[in-house]
Amino acid sequence: MTSGNGRPRTGPASGFLSIYEHYAKRLLTVKEAVSISFSSTIMILLIGILTLLTVYEYWFRNLRYVKMGNKIPGPRAFPIVGNAHIAIGNSPGEMMRVALDIYSNLKSDVVRVWLGPKLIVALTSPNDIEVILGSNVHLEKSREYDLFEPWLGQGLLISKGEKWRTHRKMIAPTFHSSILKSFIPVFNKNANNLLENLKKEEGKVFDCHDYMSGTTVDTLLETAMGVQKTNEDNTGFEYAMAVMKMCNILHLRHYKFWLRPDFIFRFTSMWSEQNYLLNVIHSLTRQVIRRKKDNYYTRQSQGEQSLYKKALSTSTFNEKDGHIQETSSFNYIRDDLDENEESDIGEKKRLAFLDYMIEASHTKGNSLTDDEIKEEVDTIMFEGHDTTAAASSFVLSLLGVHQDIQDKVFEELKEIFQGDLQRPVTFNDTVQMKYLERVILETLRMYPPVPIIARLLNEDVKLPTQDYVIPAGTTVIIGTFSLHRNPKYYENPLKFDPDNFLPEKCQNRPYYAYIPFSAGPRSCVGRKYAMLKLKVILATVLRKYKTISEKKEEDFKLQADIILKREDGFNIRIVERKL
Numbered sequence: 001m002t003s004g005n006g007r008p009r010t011g012p013a014s015g016f017l018s019i020y021e022h023y024a025k026r027l028l029t030v031k032e033a034v035s036i037s038f039s040s041t042i043m044i045l046l047i048g049i050l051t052l053l054t055v056y057e058y059w060f061r062n063l064r065y066v067k068m069g070n071k072i073p074g075p076r077a078f079p080i081v082g083n084a085h086i087a088i089g090n091s092p093g094e095m096m097r098v099a100l101d102i103y104s105n106l107k108s109d110v111v112r113v114w115l116g117p118k119l120i121v122a123l124t125s126p127n128d129i130e131v132i133l134g135s136n137v138h139l140e141k142s143r144e145y146d147l148f149e150p151w152l153g154q155g156l157l158i159s160k161g162e163k164w165r166t167h168r169k170m171i172a173p174t175f176h177s178s179i180l181k182s183f184i185p186v187f188n189k190n191a192n193n194l195l196e197n198l199k200k201e202e203g204k205v206f207d208c209h210d211y212m213s214g215t216t217v218d219t220l221l222e223t224a225m226g227v228q229k230t231n232e233d234n235t236g237f238e239y240a241m242a243v244m245k246m247c248n249i250l251h252l253r254h255y256k257f258w259l260r261p262d263f264i265f266r267f268t269s270m271w272s273e274q275n276y277l278l279n280v281i282h283s284l285t286r287q288v289i290r291r292k293k294d295n296y297y298t299r300q301s302q303g304e305q306s307l308y309k310k311a312l313s314t315s316t317f318n319e320k321d322g323h324i325q326e327t328s329s330f331n332y333i334r335d336d337l338d339e340n341e342e343s344d345i346g347e348k349k350r351l352a353f354l355d356y357m358i359e360a361s362h363t364k365g366n367s368l369t370d371d372e373i374k375e376e377v378d379t380i381m382f383e384g385h386d387t388t389a390a391a392s393s394f395v396l397s398l399l400g401v402h403q404d405i406q407d408k409v410f411e412e413l414k415e416i417f418q419g420d421l422q423r424p425v426t427f428n429d430t431v432q433m434k435y436l437e438r439v440i441l442e443t444l445r446m447y448p449p450v451p452i453i454a455r456l457l458n459e460d461v462k463l464p465t466q467d468y469v470i471p472a473g474t475t476v477i478i479g480t481f482s483l484h485r486n487p488k489y490y491e492n493p494l495k496f497d498p499d500n501f502l503p504e505k506c507q508n509r510p511y512y513a514y515i516p517f518s519a520g521p522r523s524c525v526g527r528k529y530a531m532l533k534l535k536v537i538l539a540t541v542l543r544k545y546k547t548i549s550e551k552k553e554e555d556f557k558l559q560a561d562i563i564l565k566r567e568d569g570f571n572i573r574i575v576e577r578k579l
C-alpha cells in the first residue's frame with residue numbers, strides 16, 4: 001500500500017485506508033456478484049422468451065389456418081412479425097408502391113401476406129372475386145373497418161347481420177333512379193356555385209380537389225339530407241377537410257398496425273386531432289338531423305300530412321314519362337341495385353334518404369333510434385362525398401392531360417346543348433352524354449376511388465381459379481386497383497382510353513372485371529346518384545372551362561389512402577373557353 005507520492009502509508013490514516021480498501025474490495029466483489037447474477041437473470045429471461053417464442057412459432061406454424069395460408073404465394077414471412085415490417089417507415093404513397101411491387105413480383109392473382117399472426121389474402125381475378133362479392137354469405141367487413149366506429153358507429157358501411165340487412169332495405173331505395181331526377185336542379189345550382197368559386201382560380205395552377213370536395217358536401221346536404229345552406233358559411237368545406245384528415249389518420253392506423261389498439265393510439269398526437277375532427281363532423285350531422293326533426297314536428301303540430309303520405313298522394317315526377325329513364329345508357333353494365341332491390345322499392349321511392357329515415361323512425365313498429373339515424377347520416381355523408389370528390393378531381397386532371405379526349409367531350413356537349421352552353425343540365429341531357437360517361441367509367445377503372453375492399457371470411461373458401469382454399473378467419477382484400485389494370489381484361493391497361501367502355505368491349509369482359517362500386521349484395525347504394533351528379537358537375541365545368549395539366553399522367557403520384565388520391569395534389573389550370 002503506498003501514498004500518492006509512492007511511499008508506504010503509516011499512522012492512523014493508513015489503518016483507516018486499509019480497512020476502507022478491505023471493504024471496498026468486498027463491496028466490489030458484492031457488486032460483481034450482483035452484476036453476474038443480474039446478467040445471468042437476463043440471460044435466463046432471454047432464453048425463456050426465446051424458448052417461448054420458438055414454441056409459439058412451432059405451434060403457430062402447425063395451425064390448420066397457417067398451413068393453409070402458407071400454401072398461397074406471398075413474400076417471405078419472418079417468425080412472429082410475418083410481413084409486418086414492410087409497413088415500417090413507409091408513407092401512404094410508398095405503401096402503395098410496396099403493395100403493387102409485391103403483387104407484380106409474384107405474378108399471381110392470389111397473394112397472401114402475414115401481418116403478425118393475421119392472414120391477409122388479396123384477390124385480383126374476377127372469378128375469385130365473384131365468389132366473395134357475389135355471395136350472400138361473405139358479407140362481413142374486415143376488422144380494419146372497426147376503426148371507423150367512433151366516426152360512423154354501426155352505419156351501413158360497417159354493420160353486419162340483421163341490422164345491415166334491414167337498414168340496407170330501407171336505405172338503398174332512397175337512391176333509386178326514380179328519386180334522382182328530382183335532384184337535378186340542386187345538382188345544377190351547386191355546379192353553378194362551383195363555377196362562381198372557380199373564377200378566382202382562372203389561369204392559375206390550383207388543387208381542384210378542395211373545390212370538388214366542398215361542392216360535393218353541399219350537394220349531399222341538400223339532396224340526400226334535404227337541408228339547404230342558410231348562410232354563406234364554410235361548413236361544407238370545413239366538413240370536407242375534417243373528413244379528409246380523418247381518412248388520413250384511419251389509413252395510417254390500418255397499415256401501422258401497432259397504432260391500432262386504442263391504449264397505444266391515445267398516447268399519440270393523432271388521438272386529440274381525431275377527437276377534434278370528429279367533433280367538427282358530428283356537429284354538422286347532429287345539426288342536420290335536428291333541423292330535419294324540427295321540420296317534422298312543425299309539420300305535425302300544424303296538422304300537416306307526413307311527407308311520406310304526401311308523396312304517395314302527389315306525384316313529384318312526370319308520370320307521362322311512364323317509367324323513369326336509366327341514368328346510364330349502358331344496360332350491359334349490370335346494376336346490382338336493380339337486381340337486388342327493385343322489388344323493395346314500392347312506395348318508398350318517393351322520399352329522399354333523410355326524410356325517409358325520419359318518417360320511418362316515427363312509424364309504428366319501426367325501431368330506428370336517433371343514434372341509428374345519426375350513424376347512417378354520417379355514413380352517407382362520408383361514402384357519398386369523398387368518393388365522388390376524388391372521381392371528379394381525377395376526371396378534371398386526366399382531361400387536362402389528354403386534350404384530344406377533352407375536345408371530344410366538349411364536342412359532345414356542344415351537340416347536346418345546341419348553341420346554349422349555359423343552360424342548366426336536364427336529366428335527358430345526361431342520358432345523351434355517352435362519351436362523358438365513358439370518360440367517367442374509364443377514370444373509375446384506372447383510378448378507382450375505393451382502391452381495395454376487405455371482407456372477413458367466416459367460412460373456408462375454395463377458389464375457382466386455383467387450387468387454394470382460403471381458411472375461415474382470413475381477411476380477404478379485393479384489389480380493385482390491380483384488377484382494373486389487368487391486361488387480360490383491358491388490352492392496353494395503362495392507357496387512358498374511354499373506348500374501353502364501348503358496348504362491344506364491355507360485352508366481352510367478365511362483369512367482375514370492373515367493380516369501382518363493388519358488386520353483389522353489398523355494392524354501393526349511391527352508384528346512380530354518383531354517376532348522375534358527376535355528369536352534371538363535369539358537364540357544367542367543362543362547358544365553361546378548358547382544363548390543363550402541367551404534369552403528365554405517368555407523373556401522378558398516387559396515395560393508397562382509404563380513398564385513392566393524388567399525393568402530389570390534383571393540380572390543374574383552368575382557362576375560360578372562347579366560343
Ligand code: HEM
Binds near residue numbers: 450515
Ligand atoms: C364515384 C363515387 C363512388 C364510388 C366509387 C363508390 C364506391 C363504393 C364501394 C367500392 C363500396 C363498397 C365498399 C366496401 O365494401 O368497402 C361502396 C359502398 C357504399 N357506398 Fe359508395 N361509392 C361512390 C359514391 C357513393 C355515394 C354518392 C353514396 C351515397 C350518397 C354512396 C354510399 C355508399 C354506401 C352507403 C355504401 C355501403 C353499402 C353497404 O355496405 O351496404 N357511395 N361505395
